[in-house]
Amino acid sequence: MTLLNTFDLTHPIVQAPMAGATTPELAATVSNFGGLGSLGGGTTAPDILNDHINTLKSLTDRPFMINLMVLSEHDSTTLDSETPAWLSEYYQQHNIEIALPKRPAHNFREQLQVLYDNPVPVASFTFGIISAEHVQRLQSLGTHVIGTANHPLEAKAWAEIGVDAVCVQGVEAGGHRGGWLPQSTNDPLGLLTLISQTRACTDIPLIAAGGIMTGQAIKTIQTAGAELAQIGTAFLxxxxxxxxxxxxxALLDASQDKRSSETRLTRLFSGKQARGLLNDYLRNFAQFENAQQLPPYPQLNAMTKSLRSQAKKSLDVEHQSLWAGQGVALVRKEKTIELLERIVKEL
Incomplete structure (x- = not known):
């Protein structure tokens, strides 16, 4: 049984669940085309997540995926780190009020309960691993389960608790890295290396993510041992x-040589490694990149929210988190359906 059959897909395309960037309309367009559309629900309140699922169900009768970020109760409720001095100084210099929330992230268990109460065709998880009991309960409701891994040991751990597939995310991928073991950050692996090393330790079906922008790239990862391609940056x-x-x-400018298409892995926005376009924020505060000097995710993410919000309001791309993968130079301004048709023609 291939993943195309398992997920009832026509094309080997998974649209990446980019929290804050995905919409029910985007996911439904991909699903109706025959790929697997998805919604990044990790930063969404449970009641809004439930509404989004209902909207998706009204827009498509095809399979779609909801992605959640696995956070402990402690992680999602604790704000006990000091705001870094360099960040406080930035706020003072620019007269931006720091508005810290009562809690740095939504409650994962409450979000997961939404998937129990309002079952979806596919659920994927990132930033951590759930229990075998969680997997079995979701599967008993008719939900296929996908784990995220940046390292073969993480993929093996997901396989051992009975998930249907693992998305292996190479170092090329934009946005946050989904792994949780120290090995995944200490020595980040390129996608093809990650696929081959994962294939050596488990036969779990694989979805590949990281720098995939074309049909040719999909053929490459399939030859390497993955069945489906998860594409994010191209949809942005x-x-x-x-x-x-x-x-x-800013992404389009990077593709047209109007600004650099150079990307960086950084913890400076959220406390967790993520890849985005290089901008003034990452340049100016690069000296503070050391993980030991930064509050952890999601605490730093909460602390930089005011900075990022102000930057969006003032159209200041030099202080926004411009998440993008290493394939960003290939983005185009186009309709979602045009992107999908173009990629499929290349397969």
Whole structure:
């Protein structure tokens, strides 16, 4: 049984669940086309997540995926780190009020309960691993389960608790890295290396993510041992994506040599490694990148929220988190359906 059959797909395309960027309309467009559309629900309140699922169910009768970020109760409720001095100084210099929330992240267990109460075709998880009991309960409701891994040991751990597939995310991928073991951050693996090393330790079906922008790239990862390709950055500049116009234009400028397409892995925005376009924020505060000097995720993420919000309001791309993968130079301004048709023609 292939993943195309398991998920009832026509094309080997999974649209990446980019929290804050995905919309029900984007996911439904991909699913109706025959790929697996998805919604990044990790930063969404449980009641809104439930509404989004209902909207998706009204827009498509095809399989779709909901992605959640695995956080402990302690992680999602604790704000006990000091705001870094360099960040406080930035706020003072720019007269930005630091508005810290009562808790740095939504409650994962409450989000997971939404998937129990309002079952979805596919659920994926990132930033940590759930229990075998969670997997079995979701599967008993008709939900296929996908784990995220940046290292073969993480993929093996997911396989051992009975998930249907693992998404292996190479170092090329944009946005947050989904792994949780120290090995995944200490020595990040490129996608093809990650696929081959994972294949050597488990036969779990694989979805590949990281720098995939073309049909040719999909054929490459399939030859390497993955069945489906998870594509994120390519969708950011399409019509149904939710990112703001200044962010979208920065990505397009990077593809047209109007700004550098150089990306960096950084913890400076959220406390967790994520890849985005290099901008002034990452340049100016690079000296504080050391993990020991930064509050952990999601605490730093909460602390930089005011900075990022102000940057969006003022169309300041130099202080936004411009998440993008290493394939960003290939983005185009196009409709979602045009992107999908173009990739499939290349297969």
């Amino acid at each position: 500049t399409t019509d149904t994506c939710a990112i703001n116009d200044s962010y979208k234009q």
